[in-house]
Amino acid sequence: MSGRRPGRPAGRSAGDTRARLVEAAREQFAARGFAAASARSIAAAAGVDPSLVNHHFGGKEGLLVATMDLPIDPVEKITGVVAHGVDGLGARLVRTFLETWDPHRDAFSALLRTAMSSPDHAPAVEIARGVLLARLATVTTVDRAALVVAQVVGLATARYVVRIEPVASASVDDLVAVYGPAVQAVVTSAGR
Amino acid sequence: MSGRRPGRPAGRSAGDTRARLVEAAREQFAARGFAAASARSIAAAAGVDPSLVNHHFGGKEGLLVATMDLPIDPVEKITGVVAHGVDGLGARLVRTFLETWDPHRDAFSALLRTAMSSPDHAPAVEIARGVLLARLATVTTVDRAALVVAQVVGLATARYVVRIEPVASASVDDLVAVYGPAVQAVVTSAGR
Numbered sequence: 001m002s003g004r005r006p007g008r009p010a011g012r013s014a015g016d017t018r019a020r021l022v023e024a025a026r027e028q029f030a031a032r033g034f035a036a037a038s039a040r041s042i043a044a045a046a047g048v049d050p051s052l053v054n055h056h057f058g059g060k061e062g063l064l065v066a067t068m069d070l071p072i073d074p075v076e077k078i079t080g081v082v083a084h085g086v087d088g089l090g091a092r093l094v095r096t097f098l099e100t101w102d103p104h105r106d107a108f109s110a111l112l113r114t115a116m117s118s119p120d121h122a123p124a125v126e127i128a129r130g131v132l133l134a135r136l137a138t139v140t141t142v143d144r145a146a147l148v149v150a151q152v153v154g155l156a157t158a159r160y161v162v163r164i165e166p167v168a169s170a171s172v173d174d175l176v177a178v179y180g181p182a183v184q185a186v187v188t189s190a191g192r
Numbered sequence: 193m194s195g196r197r198p199g200r201p202a203g204r205s206a207g208d209t210r211a212r213l214v215e216a217a218r219e220q221f222a223a224r225g226f227a228a229a230s231a232r233s234i235a236a237a238a239g240v241d242p243s244l245v246n247h248h249f250g251g252k253e254g255l256l257v258a259t260m261d262l263p264i265d266p267v268e269k270i271t272g273v274v275a276h277g278v279d280g281l282g283a284r285l286v287r288t289f290l291e292t293w294d295p296h297r298d299a300f301s302a303l304l305r306t307a308m309s310s311p312d313h314a315p316a317v318e319i320a321r322g323v324l325l326a327r328l329a330t331v332t333t334v335d336r337a338a339l340v341v342a343q344v345v346g347l348a349t350a351r352y353v354v355r356i357e358p359v360a361s362a363s364v365d366d367l368v369a370v371y372g373p374a375v376q377a378v379v380t381s382a383g384r
Contacts, residue, residue: 116308119354129356146350146359147371153354154346158338162311162345164321167338179339182377189373 012048018056018066020046025060026067034064034126061131068123071104078135086139090184091176097152098159098172105160112153112161128153140187147186155179204240210248210258212238218259226256226318253323260303260315263296270327278331282376283368289344290351290364297352304345304353320345332379339378347371 012020024045028037039060043050057063061075077100081092101108115122128149136145155175158167167175204212216237220229231252235242249255253267269292273284293300307316320341328337347367350359359367 113308116305116349116353122354125354125356128354133356143358143362143366144370146356147347147367147374149356150346150350150359150371151343151374152346153349154342154344155339157308157345157349158342161308162314162317162320164317164325164338164341166335167342170335174335175339178336178378178381179342181381182339182343182374185374185377186370189370 014056017046017048017052020048021053021056021063022066025063029064029067029123029126030121033121034060034130039063061134064123064126064130068127071107072100074127074131078132082135082139086187088184089139089187090182091180093148093152093183094155094180095172095176097155098175101156101160102172108156109160112156136187144186148183151179151183151186206248209238209240209244212240213245213248213255214258217255221256221259221315221318222313225313226252226322231255253326256315256318256322260319263299264292266319266323267327270324274327274331278379280376281331281379282374283372285340285344285375286347286372287364287368289347290367293348293352294364300348301352304348328379336378340375343371343375343378 021042024042025037028042028045031037037060039053040050042060042063043053053060053063057066058075065073065075077096081089081096084092111124115124115128119125132152133142133145133149136148140148155167158164159170159175160168213234216234217229220234220237223229229252231245232242234252234255235245245252245255249258250267257265257267269288273281273288276284303316307314307320311317324344325334325337325341328340332340347359350356351367352360
């Protein structure tokens with residue numbers, strides 16, 4: 001008695017392929033980190049063709065997100081923020097970040113706590129570096145992108161984890177009004 | 193055979209009084225938080241006169257610092273930063289913070305991790321709120337002071353805990369040049 005339905009093509013189902021890729025990715029990201037693990041090596045470990053990483057996940061970033069079981073898609077969110085360039089990026093980033101995570105603050109808090117207690121290759125750190133920082137660095141320098149990530153982490157820590165008032169219960173509009181220009185200053189100030 | 197040396201006045205030694213105050217403060221800060229625990233109630237629990245809190249620690253802030261066994265004095269540092277007013281405060285704060293904690297990054301990392309895993313009345317959170325935020329709020333609004341704290345926490349997390357490059361190994365001068373104006377933007381931007 002085979003589980004395969006009649007008429008299904010030979011080989012694995014798409015769901016099976018996805019699951020094998022996610023499992024192999026989770027292992028390789030944990031062992032070697034997101035940057036060092038290639039789509040090719042993950043596909044090899046999963047026993048599937050490397051082109052299926054793009055086909056199923058749109059690339060290694062999407063595969064990273066798939067390993068994390070997040071309530072939102074950070075790749076889509078940051079892509080939307082940087083798509084409009086540097087003008088107003090600070091306000092867009094702060095607003096998008098808060099509107100995305102405010103409804104999932106406990107989930108974000110758990111991610112951040114795990115990342116703080118064992119940062120090496122922690123999924124949240126890999127997302128911060130491999131998705132957020134990497135996308136921001138397409139519109140500003142890597143130095144500045146990393147400091148924007150620092151600002152976002154600080155805001156999230158104060159609002160979701162440590163809950164420092166009035167940051168914890170301020171309105172999104174109020175936070176965007178004050179923190180948006182501060183993020184913008186990192187992106188576009190003269191600096192050095 | 194008494195431990196008291198001849199000629200010593202009756203009653204407890206200054207070291208004994210300090211130790212009793214620190215112990216009582218540690219218990220009350222942990223149980224009720226820094227804001228709720230008064231110098232008077234701590235002195236009562238320690239069985240000493242309330243005036244001795246000021247005499248030995250310069251106030252409740254100093255007592256909080258004394259409970260933590262820190263390598264530096266955060267009250268002295270933040271007092272120096274705000275003493276010169278809001279002009280250039282962002283750069284002064286970032287430089288002072290980094291020059292203070294760079295030599296003690298592991299100690300800071302440990303403080304921050306503890307605060308993240310159990311934030312209620314964590315000593316580092318009480319210092320952030322009761323000393324850093326409180327002193328900043330004397331030169332800007334509480335809303336802005338809290339967001340400056342968020343920025344500092346983010347910078348420390350990226351540099352000391354999660355170690356996101358290039359923030360982790362950037363020079364203090366480079367960080368002051370880009371992050372200083374961002375902190376300044378929170379303190380003095382138009383906002384709302």
